[in-house]
Amino acid sequence: MQTEILGNTENISKQGNVLIIKTKEAEARIWIYSPTIIRVNISRQHNADTSFAVIQNPAKKLDYTETAKQLLINTGALKLEINKSPLRFNFYTADGKELSQDDARFGVNWQGTRVINYRKLYKDEKFIGLGEKTGDLNRRGSSYVNWNSDVPDHNPKSDPLYETFPFFVGLHGGLTYGLFFDNTHKSYFDFGASTDDTMSWFGADAGDMNYYFFGAQSVSQIIEDYTWLTGRMEMPPLWSLGYQQCRWSYMSAAEILDIAENFRKEKIPADVMYCDIDYMDQYKIFTWNKETFPNPKSFIDKLKAMNFHLVTIVDPGIKVEPGYKQYDEGVSKNYFATYPDGEKYIGSVWPGRCHFPDFFRYDVRKWWGASFTALTEPGVEGFWNDMNEPAAWGQDIPWMVKFGNYYMPEVRNAYGMQMAKATYEGTKKLLGNKRPFVLTRAAYSGTQRYSAVWTGDNSAYDAHMLLGQRLVNSLGITGMSLVGVDIGGFSGDPTPELMVRWNSLGVYTPMFRNHAMQGTKYREPWRWGKENETIIKKDIEQRYKLLPYIYSAYYQSHQTGIPVSRTLAINYTNDENVFDVKYQNQFLFGDALLVAPVESTRFAEDVYLPAGEWYRLSTGEKFEGGKAVNVPAPLTDLPVFVKAGTIVPMQDVIQSTNEKGDGILELNVWYGKNANSYVYYEDDGSSYDYQKGTYYKRSVHFDPLKNTISLLAVEGSFASKYTQIKLVLHGFDQKIKTVKVNGKAMKLAEGTGTFNNDNKTIKIEF
Ligand code: MIG
Numbered sequence: 001m002q003t004e005i006l007g008n009t010e011n012i013s014k015q016g017n018v019l020i021i022k023t024k025e026a027e028a029r030i031w032i033y034s035p036t037i038i039r040v041n042i043s044r045q046h047n048a049d050t051s052f053a054v055i056q057n058p059a060k061k062l063d064y065t066e067t068a069k070q071l072l073i074n075t076g077a078l079k080l081e082i083n084k085s086p087l088r089f090n091f092y093t094a095d096g097k098e099l100s101q102d103d104a105r106f107g108v109n110w111q112g113t114r115v116i117n118y119r120k121l122y123k124d125e126k127f128i129g130l131g132e133k134t135g136d137l138n139r140r141g142s143s144y145v146n147w148n149s150d151v152p153d154h155n156p157k158s159d160p161l162y163e164t165f166p167f168f169v170g171l172h173g174g175l176t177y178g179l180f181f182d183n184t185h186k187s188y189f190d191f192g193a194s195t196d197d198t199m200s201w202f203g204a205d206a207g208d209m210n211y212y213f214f215g216a217q218s219v220s221q222i223i224e225d226y227t228w229l230t231g232r233m234e235m236p237p238l239w240s241l242g243y244q245q246c247r248w249s250y251m252s253a254a255e256i257l258d259i260a261e262n263f264r265k266e267k268i269p270a271d272v273m274y275c276d277i278d279y280m281d282q283y284k285i286f287t288w289n290k291e292t293f294p295n296p297k298s299f300i301d302k303l304k305a306m307n308f309h310l311v312t313i314v315d316p317g318i319k320v321e322p323g324y325k326q327y328d329e330g331v332s333k334n335y336f337a338t339y340p341d342g343e344k345y346i347g348s349v350w351p352g353r354c355h356f357p358d359f360f361r362y363d364v365r366k367w368w369g370a371s372f373t374a375l376t377e378p379g380v381e382g383f384w385n386d387m388n389e390p391a392a393w394g395q396d397i398p399w400m401v402k403f404g405n406y407y408m409p410e411v412r413n414a415y416g417m418q419m420a421k422a423t424y425e426g427t428k429k430l431l432g433n434k435r436p437f438v439l440t441r442a443a444y445s446g447t448q449r450y451s452a453v454w455t456g457d458n459s460a461y462d463a464h465m466l467l468g469q470r471l472v473n474s475l476g477i478t479g480m481s482l483v484g485v486d487i488g489g490f491s492g493d494p495t496p497e498l499m500v501r502w503n504s505l506g507v508y509t510p511m512f513r514n515h516a517m518q519g520t521k522y523r524e525p526w527r528w529g530k531e532n533e534t535i536i537k538k539d540i541e542q543r544y545k546l547l548p549y550i551y552s553a554y555y556q557s558h559q560t561g562i563p564v565s566r567t568l569a570i571n572y573t574n575d576e577n578v579f580d581v582k583y584q585n586q587f588l589f590g591d592a593l594l595v596a597p598v599e600s601t602r603f604a605e606d607v608y609l610p611a612g613e614w615y616r617l618s619t620g621e622k623f624e625g626g627k628a629v630n631v632p633a634p635l636t637d638l639p640v641f642v643k644a645g646t647i648v649p650m651q652d653v654i655q656s657t658n659e660k661g662d663g664i665l666e667l668n669v670w671y672g673k674n675a676n677s678y679v680y681y682e683d684d685g686s687s688y689d690y691q692k693g694t695y696y697k698r699s700v701h702f703d704p705l706k707n708t709i710s711l712l713a714v715e716g717s718f719a720s721k722y723t724q725i726k727l728v729l730h731g732f733d734q735k736i737k738t739v740k741v742n743g744k745a746m747k748l749a750e751g752t753g754t755f756n757n758d759n760k761t762i763k764i765e766f
Pocket of ligand 1: 247248276277313386387441456457515516517
């Protein structure tokens with residue numbers, strides 16, 4: 001294997017908006033995408049420039065200046081200094097602070113087809129990101145591989161897992177930068193793990209050194225930029241944010257109806273039931289088992305009558321069986337992956353011998369999407385994509401298997417994403433104006449445009465619960481906001497204490513799904529004794545009370561890419577304590593709530609509260625931040641804190657998101673010394689009408705100096721489902737003097753008032 005270095009600049013040219021620098025070995029192309037985003041692509045051969053992740057085009061203009069030794073690009077917000085010989089790329093802030101540089105010795109080079117970028121490592125540099133990666137929040141000193149894999153029984157150190165997000169954020173000297181290595185080959189990241197702290201490096205088995213450099217000076221702005229580049233989620237169906245009950249598998253329609261009925265009987269709120277693989281006829285995708293699910297439509301109608309939505313699983317593997325519709329169609333149209341000689345690839349999964357659709361092709365995606373009629377016609381609205389790493393009983397698919405023009409290793413990491421895309425686009429079409437819910441196990445950067453993800457087959461022990469939270473938080477950095485873990489742990493049986501604790505954390509998990517493996521004990525809320533059921537029920541009720549707040553947080557993700565679950569490293573980047581392994585699992589859930597996961601065997605916990613003031617949500621007790629506090633953490637009360645000055649909209653308990661409730665939107669204002677604004681958002685929760693302005697959006701301002709709370713005019717044409725707004729003030733020792741609604745001042749004598757929500761008359765009720 002030969003090592004080849006990038007070498008010296010031999011030729012510089014500009015073609016339109018791209019700067020091209022040629023060396024003996026390769027060609028570097030540079031584009032500006034926005035003032036804070038510059039793309040560098042270094043290539044030895046001219047590959048077709050396709051990206052599964054990026055949805056933006058580069059800016060039309062690129063200016064640079066040249067000196068004897070350098071080229072300089074200055075966007076106004078970011079500077080790229082290019083040393084000509086050897087060719088090196090060094091990034092600076094607009095005011096000249098060094099953000100990130102090539103390692104001066106090695107820069108970019110190749111070994112055979114492998115391409116590697118060695119980068120300067122700063123003494124105090126920390127790294128966060130890479131999505132679904134085990135290990136600590138700060139990835140300094142760790143290394144990772146991206147190769148989407150089916151890893152049942154993984155442990156809190158296993159790598160790789162199911163998903164690939166080659167995007168990280170570097171932090172040093174109070175500065176921030178981001179780097180997205182858009183290459184779907186097997187890729188590698190080493191954050192000083194193996195280099196005696198002399199450098200970091202990343203690379204891939206083949207393909208281009210193709211990266212986007214982000215220079216914004218805050219983690220949240222970098223996430224906004226990354227999700228601008230790779231897309232943001234649409235508003236999820238509201239029902240998918242309720243409690244979801246899953247199991248591998250409920251074996252019949254009757255069993256699922258039974259479970260659903262029991263939720264209603266026990267008055268435990270829930271919205272979603274799942275069919276895992278056993279609903280199918282011999283695991284053939286897009287079929288129903290005629291004995292156990294004899295009449296899918298009447299089964300789903302019954303679920304709907306109980307206000308439940310159904311999600312069904314689909315795997316990519318299509319059973320080799322002449323006479324089976326999807327097999328026949330796929331064969332006749334050549335929709336399946338092949339060996340180079342054209343022979344169809346066969347791998348074994350649940351149905352036995354299977355062919356694998358080539359989701360990289362538009363016509364195949366269209367066909368796959370249209371096949372969902374078998375599920376949508378009887379009324380399924382959620383589509384769970386499993387085994388799409390793709391998995392063939394844990395084996396690597398041979399490297400010479402082809403998806404169209406690609407060999408498997410080139411695009412493996414994007415296969416699951418393309419399946420999710422096909423599923424999303426197909427079911428969206430079939431459901432008309434209704435939002436489908438898509439959940440995928442394998443993913444690549446950009447998957448947030450199509451689907452939610454979950455973290456795969458976790459296990460029923462405490463360290464896995466904590467790991468799950470870090471995975472959720474890390475996925476948030478890489479644009480995935482709608483994320484879940486199997487609450488309770490997929491393999492093994494949780495102790496009742498772990499079940500209760502994990503469920504309480506599930507309340508603050510973006511997707512709240514209880515799921516368990518075949519052969520494990522049943523997991524539903526009533527399987528743990530009356531006392532535990534009461535706790536579990538109370539926690540699920542809390543989820544439903546918080547839905548107006550959670551839904552508004554999703555609106556934020558939809559608008560800005562900022563995730564619902566946020567590692568503290570996003571908002572408190574320069575606070576060393578948030579990276580302490582003791583506190584690294586803590587996160588903000590939306591703007592206002594700080595949640596501290598606690599193991600099921602601990603009943604008091606040290607919680608780190610960042611600078612500012614905080615209130616415990618359950619008791620109202622006030623804490624001064626900037627230090628750790630030891631707080632009681634009984635199984636009935638997970639430590640959750642509210643940031644002073646924030647606004648948390650809540651509602652009364654409903655049994656499902658289909659219910660209207662009592663019509664009161666409770667605006668909780670938690671007193672703080674600083675003024676604060678909050679955007680409340682609501683729409684019909686199920687259609688795309690919000691994209692045409694049919695939403696209800698309202699800014700709420702709290703100003704402690706003027707002692708006012710203002711509800712600004714409503715934006716959008718949606719009539720809120722709430723008929724009244726009730727203001728609930730917490731921690732106010734001085735009385736709020738004025739509440740302004742649509743600009744009109746209201747006098748308020750005591751702490752609580754209620755306003756009609758019809759935009760015209762304002763009534764205060766005490
Ligand atoms: O080979 O469909 O991660 O959630 O229950 C196992 C059965 C296949 C793996 C998924 C899991 C699901 C299970 N699947």
